[in-house]
Amino acid sequence: MGNVGCPLNELLLNELRFWLRIMKEHALFIRLGLPCNETRLIQMAQDFESRFAELEEKSKAVSPGRGLDQLANDSLKAVLEFIQYKTLVLDRIIECRMGGANYPLLIDHIRREAIRFAINIIRFRRGELMTPTEELIQNEVFWLRIMADHAKFIAHLLDPSERKFVCQAEMFSDTFDNLRCQSEDFESMLEITPRPIPSLLRFTAEVKEAGTEIRNFKAAATQLLTNCKILSLIPPLLADHVRREAEKFLMDLDRDLRMLKQMPAPSAPPCATSPPVLENTGDVSQEESLKKSDNTGLHEKEQGTETLSPTDAEQTTESFAETGGSKTFAESSAEISETVAEKLKEDFAAPLQPIYRPKKTFFTGNTTQVKINFK
Numbered sequence: 001m002g003n004v005g006c007p008l009n010e011l012l013l014n015e016l017r018f019w020l021r022i023m024k025e026h027a028l029f030i031r032l033g034l035p036c037n038e039t040r041l042i043q044m045a046q047d048f049e050s051r052f053a054e055l056e057e058k059s060k061a062v063s064p065g066r067g068l069d070q071l072a073n074d075s076l077k078a079v080l081e082f083i084q085y086k087t088l089v090l091d092r093i094i095e096c097r098m099g100g101a102n103y104p105l106l107i108d109h110i111r112r113e114a115i116r117f118a119i120n121i122i123r124f125r126r127g128e129l130m131t132p133t134e135e136l137i138q139n140e141v142f143w144l145r146i147m148a149d150h151a152k153f154i155a156h157l158l159d160p161s162e163r164k165f166v167c168q169a170e171m172f173s174d175t176f177d178n179l180r181c182q183s184e185d186f187e188s189m190l191e192i193t194p195r196p197i198p199s200l201l202r203f204t205a206e207v208k209e210a211g212t213e214i215r216n217f218k219a220a221a222t223q224l225l226t227n228c229k230i231l232s233l234i235p236p237l238l239a240d241h242v243r244r245e246a247e248k249f250l251m252d253l254d255r256d257l258r259m260l261k262q263m264p265a266p267s268a269p270p271c272a273t274s275p276p277v278l279e280n281t282g283d284v285s286q287e288e289s290l291k292k293s294d295n296t297g298l299h300e301k302e303q304g305t306e307t308l309s310p311t312d313a314e315q316t317t318e319s320f321a322e323t324g325g326s327k328t329f330a331e332s333s334a335e336i337s338e339t340v341a342e343k344l345k346e347d348f349a350a351p352l353q354p355i356y357r358p359k360k361t362f363f364t365g366n367t368t369q370v371k372i373n374f375k
């Protein structure tokens with residue numbers, strides 16, 4: 001990773017700075033929920049907390065050109081061990097071999113986050129990026145489940161007498177469960193030829209809106225907890241922890257939408273072997289299929305550094321719908337056919353963007369296999 005100015009290094013450093021603090025706090029939360037007789041597990045949690053605190057401090061001094069490789073290596077090693085530790089704790093809880101106050105879903109949740117962190121270190125170091133559409137969908141699938149879990153934890157850790165807040169948290173839980181299901185539907189529908197179809201962009205605007213609402217809810221809850229104005233079992237640090245994750249969710253979405261805006265030309269479906277030849281038959285379905293394969297509507301917008309607001313996404317969606325212009329099909333079919341032919345030639349001359357296909361399992365280097373569960 002010698003390329004100091006590489007945006008992937010910036011991305012990697014941001015991930016490290018964010019997740020190292022999160023990992024440190026996970027170790028603390030696990031420790032607080034362990035039964036007091038589990039002294040060995042408590043000590044291990046304490047060790048992880050100190051280890052991640054040290055790495056977090058180092059991440060503040062590191063820059064893409066200085067010490068990033070070493071920090072990434074050390075962080076990956078620590079997080080792989082932490083995944084094993086979380087797995088051990090989870091297995092004991094779900095087999096009723098250990099009590100305590102850690103919900104099984106909480107341990108599963110923080111293990112998923114650790115796995116995502118490990119995978120991002122690996123793929124950013126290898127330069128394995130997905131296409132912008134795939135990045136967007138994968139981020140939505142991951143974060144929507146995380147947000148739904150947070151809402152459930154809040155609902156179950158508030159004092160039952162706090163009816164209004166419990167009810168609000170349950171509503172967030174339903175909202176994010178539904179959004180998550182829909183994101184998985186998009187993931188399935190667009191698996192073969194990922195592309196930013198208008199309905200995905202409309203859906204993303206809805207996701208951003210819901211993400212902003214839950215972020216504000218968590219910020220308000222953090223404030224109330226800090227000022228002792230609400231009854232619950234939630235430590236203020238946990239409320240702030242989930243608020244920061246909501247911020248990260250929104251930042252990841254903004255980054256994905258920026259990447260989509262800057263995306264060069266759309267890629268052709270991988271199964272095409274020759275350019276489609278259009279005959280002037282007036283067949284509407286041919287025209288529609290051309291529109292689908294040409295998502296140039298995205299590039300009509302100026303490339304800016306500003307993030308996309310829901311309104312921007314709606315406008316982008318509209319520009320998709322307008323693709324096709326004012327020419328009649330008969331007038332433009334020959335012209336389009338030529339453009340498509342050239343486009344396909346270009347696309348197949350150069351390899352497509354490297355696509356990262358998340359692996360379901362990977363090895364920690366010894367004999368212990370870490371199972372990866374993305375969803």
Ligand SMILES: [Fe+2]
Pocket residue numbers: 109110113146242245
């Ligand atoms: Fe979380």
